[in-house]
Amino acid sequence: MGATAVVADVRQGVRDVSPILVGIAPFGLIAGAAGIEAGLSAAQTMGLSVFVFAGASQLAAIELIGQDAGVGLIVITALIINARMLMYSASIAPHILGYRNQLKLLMTYVLTDQAYALSIPRFQRTDLSDAHKTRYYLGAALTLWVVWQVTTAIGIVVGAAVPPALQLDFAIPLVFLALLSKSIDTSGRQVAAIVGAIVAVLWALLDLRYNLGLLVGATVGVLAGTVWDAVGSDGGWR
Amino acid sequence: MIEQEMVWSAIGLIAVGTFAIRGSFIGLFSLIDAVPARIELVLGFVPAAVLAALAIPSIMVADGSFVGVTDPRLIGGAAAAVTTIITDNMFAIITVGMGVLWIATALG
Numbered sequence: 001m002g003a004t005a006v007v008a009d010v011r012q013g014v015r016d017v018s019p020i021l022v023g024i025a026p027f028g029l030i031a032g033a034a035g036i037e038a039g040l041s042a043a044q045t046m047g048l049s050v051f052v053f054a055g056a057s058q059l060a061a062i063e064l065i066g067q068d069a070g071v072g073l074i075v076i077t078a079l080i081i082n083a084r085m086l087m088y089s090a091s092i093a094p095h096i097l098g099y100r101n102q103l104k105l106l107m108t109y110v111l112t113d114q115a116y117a118l119s120i121p122r123f124q125r126t127d128l129s130d131a132h133k134t135r136y137y138l139g140a141a142l143t144l145w146v147v148w149q150v151t152t153a154i155g156i157v158v159g160a161a162v163p164p165a166l167q168l169d170f171a172i173p174l175v176f177l178a179l180l181s182k183s184i185d186t187s188g189r190q191v192a193a194i195v196g197a198i199v200a201v202l203w204a205l206l207d208l209r210y211n212l213g214l215l216v217g218a219t220v221g222v223l224a225g226t227v228w229d230a231v232g233s234d235g236g237w238r
Numbered sequence: 239m240i241e242q243e244m245v246w247s248a249i250g251l252i253a254v255g256t257f258a259i260r261g262s263f264i265g266l267f268s269l270i271d272a273v274p275a276r277i278e279l280v281l282g283f284v285p286a287a288v289l290a291a292l293a294i295p296s297i298m299v300a301d302g303s304f305v306g307v308t309d310p311r312l313i314g315g316a317a318a319a320v321t322t323i324i325t326d327n328m329f330a331i332i333t334v335g336m337g338v339l340w341i342a343t344a345l346g
Binding site for chain 1: 239242244245246247248249251252253255256257259260261262263264265266267268270271272273278280281283284285286287288289290291292293294295296297298299302303304311314316318319322323326328329331332335336339340342343345
């Protein structure tokens with residue numbers, strides 16, 4: 001495998017992640033600025049981005065620290081928000097079983113909503129090599145990591161100066177929407193998506209606190225898709 | 239504001255817990271060196287369900303209630319959804335979605 005191929009694979013991951021960066025950069029600035037505003041030190045705010053590297057849980061932790069909450073509540077809240085990544089771990093695991101342990105550890109550390117969403121369609125393809133998938137994943141995931149750290153640092157130093165009127169955060173759901181359109185190629189997956197969306201929307205309407213709608217909605221969606229396929233293949237009522 | 243050491247313990251515990259969550263099934267399946275076929279079948283539905291549950295609430299819900307049918311985010315999201323039928327190009331989909339969002343915001 002030549003160096004050109006390596007560069008091409010990584011570059012593809014970097015290119016595909018770039019629309020997401022438009023939405024991530026303001027979010028990183030906010031993660032930095034919010035930490036300072038809530039009274040965390042610069043090192044603590046940066047520490048959250050470096051060691052936790054999961055935006056929604058960082059903001060929740062910052063808010064609770066600012067409110068003098070107990071360590072137990074802060075930790076449990078953050079981990080509940082991050083529990084959705086159990087699904088990403090399970091979904092990506094079958095594809096990287098044979099990888100070296102150090103590589104698996106690195107891929108684990110940089111696993112995020114966006115890196116997962118971008119690369120899982122590639123991991124599922126059988127015509128691509130493991131090496132290609134790894135480089136693509138790391139190209140996307142490490143780019144997100146770098147941008148997250150840099151924007152957090154800028155947010156710490158100069159605050160979040162992006163005009164909210166631009167609504168750049170909207171780029172993130174648009175990327176997920178674009179990826180969704182490619183992943184609903186069977187009726188079972190369409191059922192999984194529709195049920196997942198309905199449950200997640202209902203959850204968002206009922207509960208604002210823990211971002212659990214994603215975990216609950218996706219789980220119910222996966223079960224619905226599984227049942228739909230099982231019923232269909234048994235010559236049932238469909 | 240709680241004490242500095244407590245802040246660091248919270249950050250440390252969240253970091254360790256989050257890494258454990260990220261590594262959970264990667265570690266488990268590596269340990270047993272296989273993924274049971276039935277589980278792999280179920281996991282095939284995860285991307286569709288996750289992406290839908292990630293995208294749709296961000297477009298349809300704001301501050302705990304449905305955005306209206308004239309909400310710029312819903313209109314922008316709908317425009318992006320229509321674009322996915324025409325093209326796979328990510329930049330085109332984002333550009334249309336953001337462009338329509340801005341226009342709808344300006345007109346609203």
